[in-house]
Amino acid sequence: MTNRVEEVYAEVVRRNPAEPEFHQAVHEVLESLTPALEKNPHYADYALLERLVEPERQIIFRVPWIDDAGNVRVNRGYRIEFNSALGPYKGGLRFHQSVNRNIIKFLGFEQIFKNALTGQGIGGGKGGSDFDPHGKSDNEIMRFCQSFMTELFRHIGAETDVPAGDIGVGGREIGYLFGQYKRLTNRFEAGVLTGKKLGWGGSLVRTEATGYGTVLFAQSMLETRGESLEGKRVLVSGSGNVATYAVQKAQQLGAVPITISDSSGWVHDPAGIDLDLLKQVKEVERGRVSDYAARRPGSTFHDKGSVWDVPAEVAFPCATQNELNADNARTLLSNGCQVVSEGANMPSTPEAIELFQGSKILYAPGKAANAGGVATSALEMQQNASRAKWTFERAEAELTAIMKNIHDDCLATAEEYGDPGNYVLGANITGFTRVADAMLDHGVI
Template sequence: MAMIMKMENHKVKAAKTYIDNVYNTVKERNANEPEFLQAVQEIFDSLLPVFVKHPHYMENGILERVVEPERLITFRVPWVDDQGKVRVNRGFRVQYNSALGPYKGGLRFHPSVNASIIKFLGFEQIFKNALTGQAIGGGKGGADFDPKGKSDAEIMRFTQSFMTELSKYIGSDVDVPAGDIGVGAREIGYMFGQYRRMRGHFDAGVLTGKGVGYGGSLGRTEATGYGLVYFVEEMLKDKGMSFENKTVVVSGSGNVSLYAIEKAQQFGAKVVACSDSTGYIYDPEGICIETLKHLKEVERCRICEYINERPNAQYFEGSENIWTIPCDIALPCATQNELDKNAAETLVKNGVKAVGEGANMPCTHDAAETFLSNDILYAPGKASNAGGVAVSALEMAQNSSRMPWSFEKVDKELRKIMTNIYQDSIKAADEYGMSGNLVAGANIAGFVKVADAMLFQGVI
């Protein structure tokens, strides 16, 4: 028995040394990329039992390979504003891992976009896409362009310039971008038109998130928000709970947030607050989703306008303070690192029962640890916000077959995929000795799928 224990301790020590050495190399090479390093550390923290059980992953250098992008493309995006002034932004596309299929991941237009943000998002996308069970690899892209305050004509000129360069690197069997923050149906439409114009043919599969009239999928707009609620509902169900009669707070008021609110309400929840970059609204009667959708999707207003339509609602400046509102379920759906340790402790103190990430890494590492250490049900974004890319893959399938699906069929498939992601994550956590830890379970389940595919394909 002592010999067996000694051998096991040796395996643990060897695996830990391997992970630490790879992380230190990553840190040296990417010293000025904090978001990327945070994402890498979050994955690495979960993988010790995997390398103990499967040392052949170490022997074949899987971790060294998976953490390094296959390629990172940076390019200039010149465009002309409405005053005739030439502007220049920086565009990015990271094609991170194609072991499971063509690169797949959204495009983000936001002033914060840089190499660190794009690599963090692309690295997360590898494992998120693997969890969906679809044949898609991981990628991400975008530009440090701010669409807020820009006219339609300016956005069209920018997106056309952006696609002129991006088109050299994408294709339906190579890399299939979609939308993300700052990139909705309007931006996708302009980019698709420019790609079609340049290529001289109609290639519906080159982008997803398109309009339904030209190759898009019903249910794609709702997919990330709906998928989040489906995942959290599975998590709650395992503990004998549901959304029924629960008070919910949702950060953000973009696409993910709007449809998370809508689906949570359909499941019987009372959603009382949501936010944008300037502040948040609190509606004690429950947010009127139709009013909010009209303001955000049609009129493109700031969220403060909501109180003009709902006399009992209140508006508060400072979106970070939204987490002071007591709730049963918190759904951070705005952006990365929006919910820190102090906010997490406030939520715990106020009796939160479950947290589901609708954005990419919206909880800091310390916030996530706070939830886990207090036995709060916690759904990591890698798993719980995979609904968008899952339906993007379904859109690709429809484009390939030239057969559109009904909303009901797409929604049914989405719910099935989110249920499978939950079950796969729970199973992986149990198998590797971290029962109930969905963070570890999702990381391991996604990693193993990608690692096995890489092993079969040789050293590439």
């Protein structure tokens, strides 16, 4: 990194102590920007970088709620409104015990560039709580969501900040959140939340979008080498929304997904994941991948090691941040992995990314490869604004075109800056220049 960028990063670390994931996300972007800053020195004016790494607004609040036993419980809520240069803040809400300000800031920072890559006029934000929905009744989740929205509602709006779902926040939670927003504001403002159910403003393909987009990006990368996913073995981590629909799209394109995982362990299914059984276990029964293995002949459950231990040509990390480390990367490469396309946010450690890039395999960072989810959220906002309802075919076609454009833009930028095939550099510089140009146009704010 140049001295200028190093100074900005050092100040980020000083002002945000004990926030390693946020530091990691900032470092990963800043270290890519040197070529852009050298070619366009005006991007160093008006403390642009210093403003870029500082959230516009950080909201932290208490969330009291009553469990089914009548006990008062207290969680902490967050909303980081990071950058609105391109449009209203846009990003999901995560309900998980690991959530803290560090995690939300890293996710919000990543969201700035991911959203810019979609070209849809949306800024970057993120939110959530350290509330864990697992093991809670529907009534407990409803009471928590209502308490959470009782504070959050004053900070959001269709033209201000539009949350969506993330880990622990699906259609059920979005419904409870929206109901409380409507009650508090006396408005049916459909565009204030995305990820809604279809009957009251949701969009077809939104459920599938992140997983689909991750696989479509991998297919586009392979096409640059005259190849496709047809017949390739695929490793998928996770078993939630992103992983499930990565499995589905990979199967549609002729690949054979052979792994899934959750916090209890992972499953190897050499014959290929049974998508119907996976949906039944995870979406209907809210079970564990061990339940899948118990009912799927020929599959095995493992509580040691990881999905990355299985030989395959393609890997889709779809679980959580920093799940794929340097040792995992070495194993993947030694087993012949040719493609890594990230479905989760920052799932590969810096050391793993360095190994992938050094090996010259096709590697796509999450801010590009998993942008399909937020892209389809913006399509949901578009439908809400016009009171329209698109067919599945139209929504999927729009998603496919957006993912192809993101791929092609990243590829073209990497070539422009002298590093063909470097999707990390291409994604970071493309997203940065779009945001930076808007920030400079708006003045020092």
